[in-house]
């Protein structure tokens with residue numbers, strides 16, 4: 512029997528970058544959505560490092576965030592990840608694989624870690640890999656996480672919006688997260704901090720989407736396809752913004768399909784959890 516965990520996809524609407532020498536403390540502030548479209552991760556312990564594999568939708572891939580989790584937990588395993596989400600398109604698939612591996616591995620090996628410790632292991636591995644800063648803590652919390660302080664708890668501190676809206680999304684292509692967060696992030700972070708202030712002053716779903724839309728433009732991250740889709744959704748009376756960090760647009764409720772797009776539909780959902788055997 513292999514232990515399995517479900518980790519929601521996580522779309523960040525806006526963020527600021529907060530580096531630190533300690534990868535548990537480093538991270539981002541910002542806000543996002545945990546989605547019912549996510550990643551189901553199974554682990555099967557193996558005898559030694561030569562047996563380590565990550566199969567993503569059946570294909571052998573490299574994901575340093577997952578390798579980091581195995582290293583930190585001192586374990587060797589064959590990891591299988593199944594997802595309907597696009598990779599590198601702003602859904603935190605690597606964070607989901609890291610967190611799912613940590614949760615399932617602990618269950619499989621009766622490893623004796625607490626939730627908080629496993630979240631810290633996955634967060635630190637994701638930060639070191641350079642593939643995310645805030646997805647893991649958002650995926651662990653679920654709902655509409657607001658990351659008030661960067662890093663994994665107890666340094667990191669989250670609140671959230673209690674709303675659970677329907678969400679649609681469409682992807683026009685990927686963006687290299689490591690390239691963006693490894694580059695000059697000063698202007699981006701200023702825009703992210705301003706967006707967090709805006710949401711703090713008016714903590715509603717509509718403010719979240721509006722502040723995210725403004726952030727994407729101020730940070731100069733939108734592409735022509737993304738801009739057009741956002742404008743089309745607004746013209747049809749809906750609310751949409753860009754998913755960080757991908758060429759992806761998300762909309763509230765049926766905003767994209769009402770604007771004529773062939774979008775995928777899901778919901779805001781609860782945080783990561785082990786699945787029944």
Ligand SMILES: Nc1ncnc2c1ncn2[C@@H]1O[C@H](COP(=O)(O)OP(=O)(O)OP(=O)(O)O)[C@@H](O)[C@H]1O
Pocket residue numbers: 567572573574575576597598599600601602603604605606640641642643646686687688689755756757
């Ligand atoms: N087919 C693939 N395309 C892109 N990346 C892949 C693929 N297979 C495996 N990977 C690995 O998956 C990880 C993708 O991380 P990346 O941060 O770009 O995307 P993500 O986790 O889906 O989320 P986000 O876009 O929200 O940052 C990398 O570690 C990369 O090496």
Ligand SMILES: CC(C)(CO)[C@@H](O)C(=O)[O-]
Pocket residue numbers: 523525526538539541601602603642643644645646688692755756
């Ligand atoms: C950097 C990031 C946008 C990548 O998905 C995310 O991890 C976040 O919000 O910190």
